[in-house]
Amino acid sequence: MTDNWFLPAELDSDLHRKLTGLAPDKAAEAMAVGWEYVRCVVPEFTNWDRYLALARLTTIGTIAEFRADLVDVVAGEPMCGYDLDELLGILFDGTLVHELMAREYRSMLLLMTEKTAGRRDAGLFCRMVEALAHTPSDYFRIRDCDGAFRFFVAAGMACNDVTAGWLSDQEYQVLAEVGLGMYDAMAFHKHRAEGEICNLFAYADPQLRQQAYHMYREALWALDTAWSRTVAGRCGINFTRLFAGPIHMMMRRYRFVEDGLMIGRPETEQVVEQTRRNIKLWYRVDSAPEPGVGDDRYTAVIADKDRLLFPGLQEMLDRPDDDKCPDCRRRASYGAETIETFGGVRLCGRCRATWGAYLLSFPARAAKTLPLRASNAQTATC
Numbered sequence: 117m118t119d120n121w122f123l124p125a126e127l128d129s130d131l132h133r134k135l136t137g138l139a140p141d142k143a144a145e146a147m148a149v150g151w152e153y154v155r156c157v158v159p160e161f162t163n164w165d166r167y168l169a170l171a172r173l174t175t176i177g178t179i180a181e182f183r184a185d186l187v188d189v190v191a192g193e194p195m196c197g198y199d200l201d202e203l204l205g206i207l208f209d210g211t212l213v214h215e216l217m218a219r220e221y222r223s224m225l226l227l228m229t230e231k232t233a234g235r236r237d238a239g240l241f242c243r244m245v246e247a248l249a250h251t252p253s254d255y256f257r258i259r260d261c262d263g264a265f266r267f268f269v270a271a272g273m274a275c276n277d278v279t280a281g282w283l284s285d286q287e288y289q290v291l292a293e294v295g296l297g298m299y300d301a302m303a304f305h306k307h308r309a310e311g312e313i314c315n316l317f318a319y320a321d322p323q324l325r326q327q328a329y330h331m332y333r334e335a336l337w338a339l340d341t342a343w344s345r346t347v348a349g350r351c352g353i354n355f356t357r358l359f360a361g362p363i364h365m366m367m368r369r370y371r372f373v374e375d376g377l378m379i380g381r382p383e384t385e386q387v388v389e390q391t392r393r394n395i396k397l398w399y400r401v402d403s404a405p406e407p408g409v410g411d412d413r414y415t416a417v418i419a420d421k422d423r424l425l426f427p428g429l430q431e432m433l434d435r436p437d438d439d440k441c442p443d444c445r446r447r448a449s450y451g452a453e454t455i456e457t458f459g460g461v462r463l464c465g466r467c468r469a470t471w472g473a474y475l476l477s478f479p480a481r482a483a484k485t486l487p488l489r490a491s492n493a494q495t496a497t498c
Contacts (some may be wrong), residue, residue: 119194120147121481124170127175129381133199138179142394149369149397150175156363157268157355158485161275166393171256171273172198177224177264184229185264189222189424190416194295212282213270219265223426227262231313232399236449240414240433245313245450246440247432247463252474254432255319260292261426263299265359272351273300281348286485291356293478294339297332298360302380309383311401311452313460335482336360349445369396388455397458402457403451441467 121144123131131236144336154171161167176196180187187195194200204221208214230241248255260266266288273282283291284432300307300316304325307315317325336356343349364370364379391400414433417424443464454460463471 117373119145119148122144123147123151124168127151127171130172130197135179136197136289138183139197142397145173145397146178149178151365151368152369153178153363156366157353157358158272158275158351159358160278160350161272162276164168166207166271168277169203170275172199173203173221173271175428177198177221177228178397180228180232182232182394183316184231184233187225187229188228189225190413190420201460207271208274209269211274211467213274217270219423220261220270220426223261224264224267224456226424227258227389231401234404235413236404236451238402238413240417242448242450243414243433245460246446248313248430249319249437249444249463250432250435250440252319252471255316256289257297257428258432259296259300259314259316261429263296265292265295265355268359269352269355272355273348276347276351277347281346283348283352287352290485291339291352294332294336294474295356295360297475298329298336301329302361302364305380306398307382308452308456308458309387309400311403311457311459312397313401313450315457315458316475318458318460319463320475321468323491324472324475331476331478332360335478356485371396375412375437383455385455401451403449403453404457437459443465443467466484 127147131140131143131147135147138146151171151174154167154174158167158170163260174481175189176198179196189195189200200222201218203254204214208217226243232243233241235241244258248258266283269283269288269291297316300314304315304317304322307318312318316328320328336353340353340357343353365372370379370388371381372379388400390396391398418430421430441464444467445462445464450459450461
């Protein structure tokens with residue numbers, strides 16, 4: 117089956133003067149994926165200029181997921197023919213979250229490109245892998261950034277000209293856990309085919325996927341009931357709902373059609389091999405030890421941390437070894453070693469059980485974080 121890409125005229129013209137470094141077919145696919153994703157997760161907007169800026173930023177993020185060499189956020193040069201400061205300014209200018217979300221976006225690019233740059237034993241990549249596996253709360257915050265979760269919620273609000281009602285950090289945490297928990301449950305086999313380090317069920321018991329999805333879905337509908345009466349609330353809830361499932365059917369980046377209109381079919385050797393060739397713009401994080409490159413890149417990132425790292429990320433990356441479980445399997449170089457494995461830290465049975473207990477404690481934690489919505493969240497997740 118052949119895919120035909122459909123883009124608004126403004127983005128179609130970008131293909132002829134931007135997206136430098138990509139073959140024409142990959143450039144067209146990357147732009148189409150960026151546009152389809154924005155249309156799926158931010159379906160309503162009132163500001164076309166901001167919406168176009170979001171689509172272009174999403175395209176840059178898409179390219180970062182499979183061609184890190186074209187997106188060096190540390191260097192700070194124009195990326196794929198775009199000026200990040202200009203696009204972020206168009207999207208968030210005049211909002212209360214401009215500076216914070218610009219930092220969040222750059223952190224996202226940094227996390228994404230470290231996975232696709234091939235630096236399996238680099239100091240920054242290893243720190244990132246081990247930070248993800250430290251605790252579930254650290255995982256969700258890093259994954260929130262890696263998946264651009266709160267960035268897209270805020271961007272949806274900006275595209276609808278929201279001037280008040282921005283979410284608090286605590287609200288983002290709850291919403292992100294709901295959406296990311298559901299997405300990771302759905303994307304389990306996709307992520308495993310890619311040798312991913314960012315899947316919740318690489319750390320918690322995969323047998324919890326069905327129970328966790330049910331729990332988070334119930335919480336989503338409870339939050340929808342409480343939040344959907346405001347534009348800001350609808351932006352947050354709509355993104356979470358669409359991100360957590362429907363995009364797997366509607367976006368051509370996923371294999372819904374190729375897999376016989378099924379979601380979550382276990383990966384095969386053929387699919388794994390296709391990830392290495394960036395089919396569907398996927399990327400395979402294979403284990404590939406190389407000569408050590410030390411911490412030079414990490415040193416450069418820390419020197420510019422107020423631009424490149426979201427608040428709190430440095431502390432997660434700098435955790436000492438004696439604060440890590442000695443029974444979990446860590447390596448000098450990360451990446452998937454065989455089919456049907458993930459690329460990160462392999463937790464011991466005790467730590468895996470701790471992660472499972474944390475997930476199942478979500479109703480109580482959500483009720484404590486959002487006391488005004490406690491009764492809805494508690495009822496919905498019983």
